[in-house]
Amino acid sequence: MRILSTLFICALMLVAVPALAYDALVLQSLREKGYDEAVRGVRRECRASMRTLVLSDYAEADLTRIMREEHPKLVIAVGDRALEVAETLRGTPVLYMMALNPKPRQNVTGVGMLLDPSRYLAVFNSLGSKRVGVVYDPRRSGAYLKRAQFAARRSGIDLVLREVHAPKETPSMLESLRGKVDALWMLPDLTAVSPVSTEAYFLFSQGEGVPVVTFADVYLSMGGAVALGIDRFDIGRQLGEMAQSVLEGTPVEGIAAQAPRRAMTRSNDGVLRRLKAIFGAGT
Amino acid sequence: MKKTWRFSRYRNSFRFRLYFIFTGTIAFLTAAFASFYVVTEIKGYRSTLEREGRLLATILSQNARLPLFAENQEALSLLAGATARYPSVLFVSISNTEGRVLTSVGDDKKLEEGGIEMSVPVTSPGPVLSPEAVLLGHLPVEEERVIGRVHLHLDTSGARARLNSLVVASIAIATLFWILVSLLCYQVLKRVTSSFNMLMAGIEEIGSGKLSARVELDGNDELDRAANAINAMAASLELRDLENLSLQEELLKAMRLEVQEEKKRVMARLIHTNKMTSLGLLLSSMAHEINNPNASIRFSGHNIAKIWEDVVPLLDGIWREEGEFYLAGVPYQTARGALAQNAANIVENSERIARVVQGLRDYGVGGSVNTRPSMEINSTVSAALSVLACQMKQDVQLKTSLGTDIPAIAGNQQQIEQVLINLILNAMQALPDGRGQVLLTTSYDSAAAEVAVEVQDNGTGISPDMIDRLFEPFFSTKLDKGGSGLGLYISQYIVAERGGRLQLSSRPGKGTLARVVLPVEQHAPQRPDC
Numbered sequence: 071m072r073i074l075s076t077l078f079i080c081a082l083m084l085v086a087v088p089a090l091a092y093d094a095l096v097l098q099s100l101r102e103k104g105y106d107e108a109v110r111g112v113r114r115e116c117r118a119s120m121r122t123l124v125l126s127d128y129a130e131a132d133l134t135r136i137m138r139e140e141h142p143k144l145v146i147a148v149g150d151r152a153l154e155v156a157e158t159l160r161g162t163p164v165l166y167m168m169a170l171n172p173k174p175r176q177n178v179t180g181v182g183m184l185l186d187p188s189r190y191l192a193v194f195n196s197l198g199s200k201r202v203g204v205v206y207d208p209r210r211s212g213a214y215l216k217r218a219q220f221a222a223r224r225s226g227i228d229l230v231l232r233e234v235h236a237p238k239e240t241p242s243m244l245e246s247l248r249g250k251v252d253a254l255w256m257l258p259d260l261t262a263v264s265p266v267s268t269e270a271y272f273l274f275s276q277g278e279g280v281p282v283v284t285f286a287d288v289y290l291s292m293g294g295a296v297a298l299g300i301d302r303f304d305i306g307r308q309l310g311e312m313a314q315s316v317l318e319g320t321p322v323e324g325i326a327a328q329a330p331r332r333a334m335t336r337s338n339d340g341v342l343r344r345l346k347a348i349f350g351a352g353t
Numbered sequence: 354m355k356k357t358w359r360f361s362r363y364r365n366s367f368r369f370r371l372y373f374i375f376t377g378t379i380a381f382l383t384a385a386f387a388s389f390y391v392v393t394e395i396k397g398y399r400s401t402l403e404r405e406g407r408l409l410a411t412i413l414s415q416n417a418r419l420p421l422f423a424e425n426q427e428a429l430s431l432l433a434g435a436t437a438r439y440p441s442v443l444f445v446s447i448s449n450t451e452g453r454v455l456t457s458v459g460d461d462k463k464l465e466e467g468g469i470e471m472s473v474p475v476t477s478p479g480p481v482l483s484p485e486a487v488l489l490g491h492l493p494v495e496e497e498r499v500i501g502r503v504h505l506h507l508d509t510s511g512a513r514a515r516l517n518s519l520v521v522a523s524i525a526i527a528t529l530f531w532i533l534v535s536l537l538c539y540q541v542l543k544r545v546t547s548s549f550n551m552l553m554a555g556i557e558e559i560g561s562g563k564l565s566a567r568v569e570l571d572g573n574d575e576l577d578r579a580a581n582a583i584n585a586m587a588a589s590l591e592l593r594d595l596e597n598l599s600l601q602e603e604l605l606k607a608m609r610l611e612v613q614e615e616k617k618r619v620m621a622r623l624i625h626t627n628k629m630t631s632l633g634l635l636l637s638s639m640a641h642e643i644n645n646p647n648a649s650i651r652f653s654g655h656n657i658a659k660i661w662e663d664v665v666p667l668l669d670g671i672w673r674e675e676g677e678f679y680l681a682g683v684p685y686q687t688a689r690g691a692l693a694q695n696a697a698n699i700v701e702n703s704e705r706i707a708r709v710v711q712g713l714r715d716y717g718v719g720g721s722v723n724t725r726p727s728m729e730i731n732s733t734v735s736a737a738l739s740v741l742a743c744q745m746k747q748d749v750q751l752k753t754s755l756g757t758d759i760p761a762i763a764g765n766q767q768q769i770e771q772v773l774i775n776l777i778l779n780a781m782q783a784l785p786d787g788r789g790q791v792l793l794t795t796s797y798d799s800a801a802a803e804v805a806v807e808v809q810d811n812g813t814g815i816s817p818d819m820i821d822r823l824f825e826p827f828f829s830t831k832l833d834k835g836g837s838g839l840g841l842y843i844s845q846y847i848v849a850e851r852g853g854r855l856q857l858s859s860r861p862g863k864g865t866l867a868r869v870v871l872p873v874e875q876h877a878p879q880r881p882d883c
Contacts, residue, residue, distance in 0.1 A: 102489055103489070103490060104488070104489035104490040104491075105489070107490070150485075168488075168489070170484070170485055170488065183488050237422075238422055238423050238424060239423070240423070241419045241420070241422065241423040241425070242423050242425065257484075258484035258485070258487070258488055259484065260483060260484055260485060263483075263484045264483065265477050265482060265483060265498070266418070266419075266422040266477040266498075266500060267419070267422060267423075269418065269419060269477075270419050273419070285484065285487070285488065286484075286487040286488060288482065288487050289487075300488065302489075302490065
């Protein structure tokens with residue numbers, strides 16, 4: 071009888087082993103509505119089995135042990151913190167999304183949060199702005215600005231760049247742009263755009279009569295003219311397709327990092343009317 | 354002294370008290386309102402100043418947000434200087450969160466002189482998020498982060514100057530208002546209390562005894578009605594006073610008449626007493642004048658009888674010898690008995706004269722008042738009748754019914770005689786026209802051991818309302834006929850002193866019965882010594 075009980079327990083343990091086996095480990099920085107929205111997009115496009123691990127639920131998650139015991143085929147990092155942790159893994163492909171400043175690494179690819187610069191340049195073209203002022207931190211947005219400058223040159227737009235290394239420098243840099251630009255491009259740069267210095271963009275816009283093109287429609291209520299926002303669910307779907315491709319055998323190195331493919335454009339008609347600007351792409 | 358008295362009187366007057374209360378209340382209310390106005394104005398001015406300062410500080414903090422964030426001291430100095438140009442701003446400073454002053458304008462030494470200090474935080478815009486949060490779809494939250502502070506020091510010297518001028522103006526206006534209202538109050542009170550003063554003056558005048566005074570008020574208010582009531586009361590008192598005076602005069606007149614009547618009665622009694630005294634003296638004198646010749650007459654009668662006894666044998670011898678002869682024209686045998694009888698009559702009548710005279714003397718002078726242990730009541734009645742023998746009139750039938758076996762009683766015979774004489778005289782005087790019957794009865798009640806003497810007449814009688822007053826001294830129904838009003842009073846006193854009682858019963862028109870009851874003492878002998 072005792073032998074039978076032992077055999078039964080062993081059988082149950084064997085049944086549980088398949089349940090622990092999955093294809094992708096979703097490593098989420100914290101429980102966040104935006105992250106959840108993106109993860110839903112991933113699940114929509116990727117039919118693989120997944121396990122979600124929220125780092126903020128653990129004081130210190132032992133990711134190495136999890137990888138060793140559970141052997142996921144893919145790690146999907148959601149957020150900068152998760153990407154930072156996932157980059158420490160060796161041998162497992164890592165796909166990232168919702169990370170603001172991803173660094174190109176081996177075996178790591180994903181979908182960034184910054185729209186392709188050509189999207190913004192198209193907006194500036196639509197507004198008729200030829201000189202566009204940009205305040206940025208080269209450590210954070212240097213690579214993105216290089217691409218932007220390249221695209222701008224093709225579009226005939228002159229990007230007037232001002233580098234900042236601390237948030238408090240933003241107002242003075244903006245002051246230095248007075249009379250030199252037709253529009254301002256507000257980047258999602260944590261140094262150039264801080265909660266305190268945000269006001270300076272719109273004061274500059276009001277004082278100089280130039281529109282501010284920003285990256286979120288939240289700023290429209292503060293005085294922004296046009297906002298190009300991202301669609302977090304679509305980013306998830308975009309990454310899901312990428313993950314499905316990886317799981318189907320496509321090597322990660324063969325997949326380049328992508329910008330969000332879908333942008334949601336909003337405009338503040340009141341601001342545009344006061345600035346006497348015309349924007350045909352308003353939604 | 355007079356001024357002090359007048360001031361004290363004025364100070365206690367109703368008008369002064371009302372005036373004092375009114376002016377005091379008005380002064381208090383005026384001071385309260387003025388103080389409230391000044392305090393309110395100062396608070397309002399201070400509140401306005403604070404509001405202005407807070408507004409300036411808030412504007413400065415809003416404007417200094419970006420320069421402070423960028424630590425642009427030049428821009429901060431410009432903003433602070435612009436704010437410090439306001440007249441009420443003494444000092445402006447802007448500091449960061451570490452407390453380091455980035456710029457300051459004004460003289461901070463004046464801070465010690467007082468004033469309003471204002472500190473407003475410089476905050477970042479609340480709804481603005483970081484780019485990362487915005488990309489994650491976070492909603493803006495109302496959270497302001499303090500990035501520095503703006504300090505303002507406001508000048509309150511203007512408030513002090515305003516306070517001084519306000520206090521001076523308020524005091525002046527309040528004093529003027531108080532004076533005007535006090536004067537108005539005085540005039541109103543003077544008008545209102547004039548009627549009251551007139552009423553008080555009238556009341557005091559009436560109260561001082563001048564009941565003919567009147568309160569002259571014309572109107573229909575409460576004071577006028579009170580004045581009318583007081584006038585009516587004074588008139589009533591005056592009428593009653595006059596009635597009292599009239600009654601007093603009538604009483605005095607009546608008392609004078611009464612005194613005169615009493616005086617007449619007293620004088621009549623005095624005259625009667627004087628007459629009685631004179632009568633006593635006359636009786637003594639008469640007794641003395643009568644007793645001397647009467648003694649001579651009685652002595653002569655005795656001598657005549659003795660002589661005649663001696664002469665009769667001689668004259669009998671002569672008669673036998675010579676026969677009849679005449680003496681003074683009367684035959685001897687007739688004269689012999691008549692002369693002896695005449696001599697006896699002389700002696701007897703002389704003795705009777707002596708007894709009457711002695712009785713009159715005893716009655717007039719009073720005689721001995723010693724109590725005799727054995728007084729015969731019947732002999733006392735006889736003695737009284739003998740005294741009154743000369744008073745008897747032909748038309749008065751005096752009858753006696755003297756009882757037998759009446760024991761002797763203890764008493765003063767003269768006094769009992771006086772009692773009986775008074776009663777008999779009263780009975781005789783009660784007979785109409787002096788005609789009628791008087792019956793004297795003596796009796797003995799062995800059961801009660803009392804001797805009674807009754808004097809009954811069939812005269813006019815006595816009315817019931819008079820009979821109770823007959824024993825009062827000096828009460829008499831015959832004062833005009835010489836009555837003293839003391840007869841029955843003395844008689845009752847004498848009888849009562851002997852342990853007896855004097856009773857009167859009468860029926861008007863039927864007569865009166867006077868009954869003297871005297872007790873028989875047990876040790877007294879039952880039989881008189883004969």
